[in-house]
Amino acid sequence: MELNESAMIDPDAVGHDSVYVPVWQATPFGRLSSGLFWEAHRACLRHRRLARVWMWLHYLLGIAGVTLAAVSGFGGLTEVLGVTQAATIAILSAVASGLATFLKTDEKRREHLVLAAAWDNLRDDISVVYETRPPGPSDADPASWREVVDALQAIARALRASNAEHGAKPPPWPSAGPEPA
Known part of the structure; x- marks a missing residue:
């Protein structure tokens, strides 16, 4: 069972050409990834709006x-x-x-633009991590999915605290075999 069909979000609503929305599986990893994706999407839009408000106030x-x-x-x-x-x-x-x-209207405008970009990056990272998950049965999550979700949630926690300079990256999926030499 899938939570949604893969779709493109209205480009006028997000400020750039398109946003890829993966097809989320109805598994714990799919539901958590979907939740983080949409949180990142809404936060990106919110910070873009706030940046515009501070810009208009500044001028x-x-x-x-x-x-x-x-x-x-x-x-x-x-x-x-x-x-x-x-x-x-x-x-x-x-x-x-x-x-x-x-x-400090101009400073706050810049802060919100940086946070909007960080949330946008997290949204893209979630899509990439989800789409590059190791193959497995359609009704099961890949091994070590919890570690990946924990890392994504750590990034989201830093962004919720307005820390766009957290420096955390989503982890790569663990390889199934030995590392190449």
């Missing part, structure tokens, strides 16, 4: 700060609007620029 605050600073720097502003309104514009300019700096 919005930056443009507002620069525009208000330019308006407040106009020499005849106090004559046109009055002292109170001119002071308010200058204060708003400082607040917008201060928020952009204090919130």
Whole structure:
């Protein structure tokens, strides 16, 4: 029994050409791989959205700060609007620029882009590990599948803690015979 048909995900939804979705077997390894795959997929999309939000916030605050600073720097502003309104514009300019700096919007945008790429890599790694599993009966998992899942889960745990620099790689499947010399 298979959990889904192999499919391609809508490219517009993920930001690149296509995402390969393996045909998951209804075995423990298949179900765990499927769960990790979809978690990685959703996390990748979430971090891409958050990166866009921080980017828009960065530009919005930056443009507002620069525009208000330019308006407040106009020499005849106090004559046109009055002292109170001119002071308010200058204060708003400082607040917008201060928020952009204090919130570190560009840094947070970069962090979310790095995490999105790491989750995307995990999703791809899960597909590769699943598709390159050693052959066996269709209703059984390959030997040592638990070690592979444990390694994939360790990567997912690091990414859940926002640690994109974990350095862990999914393990290769153990070879069935002796290592070549």
